[in-house]
Amino acid sequence: MQKKERRSKAWFSREGKEGFIYRAWMKNQGIPHDMFDGRPVIGICNTWSELTPCNAHFRDLAESVKKGVLQAGGFPVEFPVMSLGETLIKPTAMLYRNLASMDVEESIRANPLDGVVLLCGCDKTTPSLLMGACSVDIPTIVVSGGPMLKGHWRGMDIGTSDVWRFDAAFKLGEITEEEFIDAEACMARTQGNCAVMGTAATMATMVEALGMSLPNNATIPAADSRRKVLAQLSGRRIVEMVEDDLKPSDILTREAFENAIMVNAAIGGSTNFVIHLLAIAGRLGIDLTLDDFDQLSQHIPLLANIQPSGAFYVEDLYYAGGIPAVVNELKQYLHLTAKTANGFAIGTNSEKASIYDTNIIASIDKPFKPESGIAVLKGNLAPHGAVIKPSAASPHLMTHRGKAVVFETIEDYHARIDLPDLDVDENSVLVLKNVGPKGYPGMAEVGNMALPKKILEKGITDMVRISDGRMSGTGFGTVILHVSPEAAAGGPLAYVKNGDYITVDVKKRLVHLEVSDEELEQRRQHMPLLHLSVDRGYVGLYIKHVEQAHLGADLDFLRGGSGNDVPRDSH
Missing domain, CATH: 3.50.30.80 (IlvD/EDD C-terminal domain-like)
Structure with a gap:
């Protein structure tokens, strides 16, 4: 089978003035000439920002991705895109999800990239990056930032869902202002996104269930060294995906979207899952409707005992077996042959997964709650x-x-x-x-x-x-x-x-x-x-x-992919 010609060749393999210009300015970063020998150029799309606290550790995570890309014979190049921090942006980060997706789409399309690694964390960074990448449709893999470790306050485990409880208690005079401030210092005690199954963790689960990441991407804590290992392995894998020309459109089939809906039901994922998955489907031309969420969720019970629907935290979900264990428990419902980013079917990835704590991941026969989903x-x-x-x-x-x-x-x-x-x-x-x-x-x-x-x-x-x-x-x-x-x-x-x-x-x-x-x-x-x-x-x-x-609250002119053709020359 004849391999597809790399996009980056149109930049770095050129002779004469054009090739000179493309390579010379890259070399001012200390890049040796043999890096331009035709090896895959891998973009690392980074949403690091100190204004996005959940993503503030992404500089380190990007270095792990680079190691993997270099080990696999690729040429890593990191680039920034608009970062959306849910905790600070006014009036709401959702207003800018579509803008960030346009930033991602055009950054990928306009540059000499053969594949891309998306570094996602806080809520809107995941759907916006995936929406943008899907619209270009070059080989893509997602690396999430991971959840923060659960907080501890006065003998209790606490997480983001407790914000609402603390607020009510403070309003009623049950805790003092000093106690309220003390609790806020105890909750977000490590790097990473919310420790509960909020939107960030739901989005990370979504990309794993869709097949756009390596197994266990969703739940490894940000502070756990295994998060960096996953990032490095993802760097290796994206080079192989370029060689195989494995694109989002090859992975994100109707079956993959149905799998994601059913897994979301089983983990008690955020309602925001609906609006973001609809938008991603719209970029790919997948016919997904609100009724699909209802119909596919109805027969799936809640398996994950994770806040806010349960009692535990996302790090506990990882220790109990993670998303692979949930997928394996749902095997009678899912499309097990759906392809994933590592080249294997989702059923193959999860067939050896076990539940290590049934208080956290329940069985399909004895679920945590009978009602789930959306x-x-x-x-x-x-x-x-x-x-x-x-x-x-x-x-x-x-x-x-x-x-x-x-x-x-x-x-x-x-x-x-x-x-x-x-x-x-x-x-x-x-x-x-x-x-x-x-x-x-x-x-x-x-x-x-x-x-x-x-x-x-x-x-x-x-x-x-x-x-x-x-x-x-x-x-x-x-x-x-x-x-x-x-x-x-x-x-x-x-x-x-x-x-x-x-x-x-x-x-x-x-x-x-x-x-x-x-x-x-x-x-x-x-x-x-x-x-x-x-x-x-x-x-x-x-x-x-x-x-x-x-319909997903996307902009009407962004629905449907627009391809990955190399832009016209400017020199």
Whole structure:
């Protein structure tokens, strides 16, 4: 079989002035001439940034990748792309996911790269890098940064999900400000992303289940030396992938996406998984819909006893057998012949995996919880769908009817939520509008609204909450998210009023506003929508072109791959 000609040859194998220019300026970095002898050029796409604390150890991780590339006879070149740190970026890192994906796509396409290693960690860095790489479709492997070690505070293990508990305790006076600050110093005590099965760990699991990484990529702790070993082995492997011309389009088949959905259900992954997987599928032209998440999740129980759906942490999941053990336990459901980045089928990679602690990874016959995954609700309040995570919700609220307490914007919510005269009780349904893709803009993680203080004082810890926004993967509660169409786009959510009754029935997959079609139409004619004032720059472009949540909130002009052809010469 004739091997495909390397992309980098169009740069570094040129004769005359063009070759001189391409090589000479690279040589000012001390690169010997024999590195330009036709060996694979491997890009290391690095999202290191001190403004992205979860990725702050990526300089070291990149060095491990380089070692592997050199050992396998490749030519490693590291390059930066926009880094998205969930903890600092305002208004939300999600606003910039699509921008970062464009940075990745064009950086790969415009440069002499034959293969690429994606260094991903904090929530949006994983989907944005994978979306960009899929759009170019050259050999690609993902190396995640790994979870931080769990924190310890006053005899307790703690992680990011405890932020919500500490906040409620502080609001009620159960802990002092000094104790609150002491806890924050104990939680994020090592490098890495959130220690719980938040969005970052869910995204790392997603790429492993999709087959885009080596086995165990998702769960090896960032501080564990084996994370550097995996990075080095990934550097070796990408050179082989270039030789074999093994591209994302060869791995990311419909079967791979179905595997990822079922594994996500078994681990209790973040609801953000839905919107990111839909966007990745859209880049590849894979026909994936919200209904697929519901249908494929329904028969998968929760196996991983990991916060926020359980009690333990991602490092514990690794010690208990990791994702290979979960995959092996799910073998009767998965497409075991799906190809992965190491050249083997996912079933082959996991067939010898064992569960070492059944308190952390349960068996398929005796699951941790019977309900898992993502439930997709529809009705007149969400014609295109909304999502809820049953494993993190309260069973007694899965069927519920209550009066709406409406907040028009996040600012409105913050201004009124703790007012003594707020007309709310534990049976109410908190409704937050205008926090969707266009409305925020960017679809922020504000959907798991903190409960009113006077409700917390009753000892109530959960209420039904509905919004067109997202919630952190570290969050929990009976929270209905991603309502589509969003309020700012004229969806029915825009016309909900205080006192309207809303019915939720998760078993029936229903979210229903008890208002007639005629009344809704009257409200459409008389209730103004949120005014979207930004009309310039990236944010203006985003508001104009972003798709709704049920399509993945990508920009409409980015759907479908555009190929890896070498750009035209400029010399």
